[in-house]
Amino acid sequence: MAEDPAMAGDPVLRLSEAGKGFNGVTVLDGVSLEVPQGQFVALVGPSGAGKSTLLRLVNGMHVPDSGTVRTLGENPAACSRRRLRALRARVGFVFQQFGLVGRLSALENVLMGALATLRLPRYGVMSYPHALRVRAVEHLDRVGMADRRFQRCDTLSGGQQQRVAVARTLLQSPELILADEPVASLDPAASMVVLETLERISAEDGISVVCSLHQIEFALAVADRVVALRGGRLVLDEPAAGLSAERLRGIYGTAGARDD
Incomplete structure (x- = not known):
């Protein structure tokens, strides 16, 4: 894993009370989050919790309805097309497909x-x-x-x-890598290879990674920090080393819930 998050550099990502809705439905509700340089963050939560929307706010694919987002010192929502293209060139995005x-x-x-x-x-x-x-x-x-x-x-x-x-x-x-369910379609062995590759690159190059995952065990195995969303709100933000799988399963509504 990367260095102790407390020793990481200045934030490369900062959300302040960010909110977003679609067709009258709130998807993100007042989310505040900072990610320092070189940290691997696992973003977990049930389907529909707002994980993908959060990543798209960071990359400027969506514009927040409330609050602010700053990515690598820029406000994507206020960028011209040219500046937004330049910002996206500094942010890598790894998709499920x-x-x-x-x-x-x-x-x-x-x-x-x-x-x-x-x-x-x-x-x-x-x-x-x-x-x-x-x-x-x-x-x-x-x-x-x-x-x-x-x-x-x-x-x-x-x-x-x-x-x-x-x-x-x-x-x-890239100075920041966003990964949106990058292993959702892979078997467990292939998933760990991909995630360990991202973990190693984050540690070696000092690149921050924010990776949305459903698989709790994978999040605990590779991340420095786990951030959980439920119903569009941030409900947990702690170092991975201090978390148990059982506690994270509670985010999904039941201690016996499946990791995916």
């Missing part, structure tokens, strides 16, 4: 993470600058996928595809 082009190789999919910084369209691996190709292979190596770099992504397992997606995110050189 991998978002890869199946017919392309793992290496080319990773390289596509740099398209926003390139002026001309690219067709094929060799059309990318040499320095970018080197970096892409390095990131694939970090996630244990360098030996599969020329393999079509639609021939990879789900866990392998998600690790390629993580490598693509790393090519952005």
Whole structure:
């Protein structure tokens, strides 16, 4: 895990009484949260608790109805389109659906993470600058996928595809990584590989990670800190080391609830 959260740097993320609703239904209700640099935060709670909405507020995909959000020192809701694009380039987003082009190789999919910084369209691996190709292979190596770099992504397992997606995110050189249920479609073994990869990258690079999860055991295994939402409100915010699975299951409404 990363360093003791108390010793981490200045907040890279700050929500102050943030609220958001859709069609008259409140999804987030007065949530306040700070995340320091280099911390791995697991965001847990039942389906519909507001986890995905919170992550989208941080990335500027949604605008809060009340309160404020500051991401890497910026207010996404007040950013111009240009500034919002620049902010999003500093924030990596890993989704449940991998978002890869199946017919392309793992290496080319990773390289596509740099398209926003390139002026001309690219067709094929060799059309990318040499320095970018080197970096892409390095990131694939970090996630244990360098030996599969020329393999079509639609021939990879789900866990392998998600690790390629993580490598693509790393090519952005993000200062913050948001992961929205990144292992929801994976089996337990593949899930732990993906989450341990994110944990290691957070610790080695000092990148903050906010990862929404349903699986309580995974949250306790990889996170520095666990934040729980229920009914749109923040109901728990504590170091992972001091929490039990039984206590976290209570967030889901019953001590016997399933982790997912």
